[in-house]
Each structure stands twice: as C-alpha cells, then as structure tokens.
Amino acid sequence: MEQQRESSLPHKTTASLRISNEVVSVDALLKTCYWFSRDFFCDVQKDGPGFSLVSLKRKDSSPIQMEELRDTFMNHALDFALRERVTAKTADIRDILLAKAFSESGVLEDRPEGVFGDPIEEAKSDGMFKILGNS
Amino acid sequence: MARSFYPPEAFSPRPSQFFLLPFRFTRFNDQELLVNEAGEFLLAPKGTARGLVDGTIDTTSALYKDLKAKHFAYDDTSSPLLDVLATKIRTKYDHLDGGTKLHIFVVTLRCEHSCHYCQVSRQTASKDEFDMSRETADRSISLMFDSPASHVTLELQGGEPLLAFEMIQYIVSGAKEQAEVRRKTLNLVVTTNLACATDEMLLYFRDEGVKVSTSLDGPAFLHNKTAPDRVMTATSGRSMESSAAASYWDMTMSLR
Numbered sequence: 001m002e003q004q005r006e007s008s009l010p011h012k013t014t015a016s017l018r019i020s021n022e023v024v025s026v027d028a029l030l031k032t033c034y035w036f037s038r039d040f041f042c043d044v045q046k047d048g049p050g051f052s053l054v055s056l057k058r059k060d061s062s063p064i065q066m067e068e069l070r071d072t073f074m075n076h077a078l079d080f081a082l083r084e085r086v087t088a089k090t091a092d093i094r095d096i097l098l099a100k101a102f103s104e105s106g107v108l109e110d111r112p113e114g115v116f117g118d119p120i121e122e123a124k125s126d127g128m129f130k131i132l133g134n135s
Numbered sequence: 136m137a138r139s140f141y142p143p144e145a146f147s148p149r150p151s152q153f154f155l156l157p158f159r160f161t162r163f164n165d166q167e168l169l170v171n172e173a174g175e176f177l178l179a180p181k182g183t184a185r186g187l188v189d190g191t192i193d194t195t196s197a198l199y200k201d202l203k204a205k206h207f208a209y210d211d212t213s214s215p216l217l218d219v220l221a222t223k224i225r226t227k228y229d230h231l232d233g234g235t236k237l238h239i240f241v242v243t244l245r246c247e248h249s250c251h252y253c254q255v256s257r258q259t260a261s262k263d264e265f266d267m268s269r270e271t272a273d274r275s276i277s278l279m280f281d282s283p284a285s286h287v288t289l290e291l292q293g294g295e296p297l298l299a300f301e302m303i304q305y306i307v308s309g310a311k312e313q314a315e316v317r318r319k320t321l322n323l324v325v326t327t328n329l330a331c332a333t334d335e336m337l338l339y340f341r342d343e344g345v346k347v348s349t350s351l352d353g354p355a356f357l358h359n360k361t362a363p364d365r366v367m368t369a370t371s372g373r374s375m376e377s378s379a380a381a382s383y384w385d386m387t388m389s390l391r
Contacts, residue, residue, distance in 0.1 A: 079162070085188050090157040093217075097157070097172060100221035101228070 012066045013058045017073060021050050028080035029054060035076060039064050150194050150210030156220065158207050160184040169207055173223035177205045234283035239290045240275055240306060242267045243299035248328055250361050266299045276310050280317045288322040290348075297331050307343055324348055 019029065026044065029052055033042035039062035047053035056069065064072055160169045160183075167183050170176045179198060186192040187208060192199050194210070202208045206220045229236070244265040246253075267275075279287055289310050291303055307323060314321040323345040340347055352358040 075162075079160075079184075082184055082188060083159070086155065086158065086160075086184070089188065090155050093154070094157040094172065097217065097221050097224060100218065101224040 015056050015066060015069055017054045017056070017070065018047055019052050019054060019077065021052055024052075024077045024081045025084060026052055028077060028084055031080045032073065032077040036073065038062075040069075150212055152190070153192070153194060153199070153203075153208045153210040155187055156206050156209060158184075158187075169202075169205075171206045171220070173206065173220060173227050175205050175223070177201055177207065233285065236282070236284045236286060237288045237290060238275070238279040238282070239292050240267065240272070241292050241294065242272075242296045242302045242306065243294040245298045246293055246295040246328075247298070247330060248295065252361065265294070267302055269302075269305060272302065272306050273309065276306065276313055279310070280313050280319060284319075286320040286322070288324060291323075291325040291345075293327075295328055295331065296325055297327050297329075297336060300336055304339070307345060311343075322346070 021029075024032075029044050033044060033054065036042055036056065039059055041057040041059065043055040045053045045055070054073070056073070058064070058066060058069075156171060158169050158171045160167050162168075162181070163178065165181065166178045167181055168176060169179055169184065179201070183192070183198065183202075187202065192202065192208070199208070203210070203216075206216065206223075209216060276289075279289060289306070291306065293299070296303055303325065310321055310323070323343065324347075325340065325345050326348045329347075329349050337347075339345070352361045
C-alpha cells in the first residue's frame with residue numbers, strides 16, 4: 001500500500017510515504033496533511049497511476065518523533081478515508097434529516113406506527129381521540 | 136395524547152440489519168469519540184466507527200443499543216426515532232433563525248427541596264447571598280434584549296425561584312418595560328415546585344401573564360420519594376388547595 005523512504009540526512013527529519021489512492025483518496029491525504037502542517041512541512045505529489053507521494057519534513061517544535069511518523073500519519077489518513085465513507089453512506093439520510101428538521105409546515109414528519117388513543121376514551125362516541133386521530 | 140403499545144413484532148430482539156446515521160468521530164485517548172448531527176456524543180471502544188461503516192457491530196450488544204439510542208445507527212424497529220433526531224437538530228440550530236430566544240434567569244440557588252435528579256447545586260434556603268442581585272438582573276435583561284430575536288422568552292428558574300419572589304417581581308417589571316422600549320414580544324415563564332406558592336404569588340402570575348411550569352413525578356408516593364424532604368401536599372396538593380390556584384390552574388399551568 002505504501003512505502004516509507006526515509007532520507008539519508010543524519011537526523012532523519014524528512015520522510016516520504018507512497019500511498020495508494022484506492023485506499024486513501026487525494027482529498028483525504030490533503031486533509032491529513034492539513035492537520036500535520038502544525039508539526040511538519042507537507043507536500044503531496046502524484047507518483048504514478050493511482051498513487052500519491054507524501055513528503056513530510058519535521059519542524060523543530062514537533063512532538064511527533066520520526067520513528068512514529070509513519071504509523072501516526074497512516075492512522076490519521078485512514079481515519080479521513082473512513083470519514084469519507086461515512087459521508088458517502090449517510091449523505092441521503094442527512095439530507096432527509098435536515099429537510100425534516102427545517103421544514104416549516106411539518107409535512108415531512110412521519111406519523112409513528114401503531115394506533116393512537118386511549119381505549120376507554122375511544123369507546124366513547126364523542127371521545128376526543130375519535131375526533132383527533134385514526135381517521 | 137395517550138398511545139397504545141406497538142404490536143409484538145415491533146419488539147423483535149434482533150434487527151436483520153442496521154443503517155448509518157451521519158456522524159463525526161475522532162480518536163480520544165484510548166477510545167473513539169463519536170458525535171452525531173445534533174451534537175450528542177458517545178465515547179466508544181476503538182474500532183467502533185469502522186464497525187459501524189462495515190456493518191460488523193453486533194446488534195445484540197450493549198454498544199449497539201447505545202449507538203441506536205444516541206442516533207448513530209437505526210434499524211427497521213427505530214424509524215420513528217428519525218423524527219426525534221430531526222427535532223433535536225432543529226432545536227440545536229434554532230438560534231440561527233433570529234438569535235437566541237430562550238433566556239433563563241436563575242434568580243436564586245436556594246431551594247427547600249433536594250430532588251436527587253436535580254442538576255442545580257442548591258444552597259440552603261436561608262442564605263440570601265445566593266440570590267441574584269439587582270445589578271445582575273438589570274444587565275441580564277439588557278443582554279436578553281440585545282438578542283436579534285423579535286420574540287424572547289424569559290424563564291425564571293432556581294433553585295426554587297419563588298423563594299426570591301421579590302426578585303421575580305423586579306425582573307418581570309424591568310423586562311416588560313424594556314420590551315416596550317425595544318419593541319419586542321416577551322413571554323414570561325416561572326419554573327417552580329409550587330411548594331411555597333401563596334395566593335399572592337399566583338394572583339401576581341395570573342395578572343402579569345407569567346406562565347407557570349411545574350412537574351409532578353407521578354403519583355404521590357413516587358413524587359415524594361424523589362425528594363425526601365417534600366410531601367405531596369407541599370407541592371401539587373398545596374397549590375391545588377390554594378384558592379387562587381383553583382382558578383389559575385386551567386389558565387396557564389403546564390405540567391412537565
């Protein structure tokens with residue numbers, strides 16, 4: 001899926017990750033890099049068909065050590081990939097929820113299943129529930 | 136409105152499948168923090184978000200029940216709950232349509248009850264220092280009307296607000312005056328256990344158009360059990376016996 005190419009610099013302050021865009025989209029990689037940009041200088045380049053190359057250069061203030069960089073970056077990247085799946089899977093129901101939430105007339109509200117009413121009240125010919133419901 | 140029970144099949148022990156509702160998640164210490172569209176959250180074991188997306192969460196597990204209750208997933212037994220979630224979303228974002236409309240004034244932290252479910256850090260009824268000051272009341276009224284909302288609701292709460300009845304009168308008077316100046320509609324509500332309500336208070340609420348919100352926790356034995364130091368006659372019974380309450384009850388009382 002990905003390879004790490006650590007630089008030959010003495011302090012290993014840079015690293016490159018080759019990542020399949022079938023696993024993590026370019027958008028997800030860019031979002032991951034955004035969150036890493038506080039601690040790393042980041043760059044994303046195409047690296048052949050279906051692959052991206054992420055280059056990371058550690059800032060002095062970074063609390064993330066180079067040894068843990070690959071795992072940490074991939075955890076975050078896979079989280080963003082998962083969020084994309086959540087968004088894709090829930091887009092339709094989200095639209096429905098927002099439409100229901102903000103419809104002024106209430107026409108989008110579903111009537112709950114089951115029978116409304118109080119059996120004793122319903123037994124009365126002029127009972128309130130006879131008038132209001134179950135028509 | 137009363138409602139009959141669902142048919143037996145509605146209580147099927149295991150849904151055949153479940154569906155996702157929109158949510159966000161992040162890693163939080165050794166867990167995952169899941170937040171739904173209405174802002175409700177759940178701290179769940181690592182891997183929960185992936186389990187939801189992959190459909191591998193055990194639908195008989197306690198975790199699934201939590202996920203369903205907090206609106207992260209639904210199944211064929213819970214579709215009416217979508218309206219509940221929609222209502223929560225509407226409530227959460229209601230302030231976007233014209234600004235904050237509900238303003239709660241805690242006029243005192245004093246209370247003579249000790250209901251175990253109460254969120255207020257109550258003080259003993261004798262400590263006047265836990266009442267709202269007039270300066271705070273004036274500033275709060277001003278802040279309330281600074282809201283862009285053209286209709287605002289001022290809810291008087293506590294503690295037990297009736298223990299600070301003079302402050303209630305001061306706030307109601309001041310708020311009404313400001314409502315006229317600022318040309319806004321004002322709804323007034325007092326949330327009280329009614330235990331120390333007097334005829335004078337209830338007549339005042341009636342005359343000033345202050346709605347009364349109170350709660351009964353069921354029959355007397357249950358109602359009294361939730362607060363060891365109160366008895367039914369000291370709450371609903373007391374107020375119902377009041378001569379003013381008898382005429383007031385039908386007008387503006389709302390039971391929660």
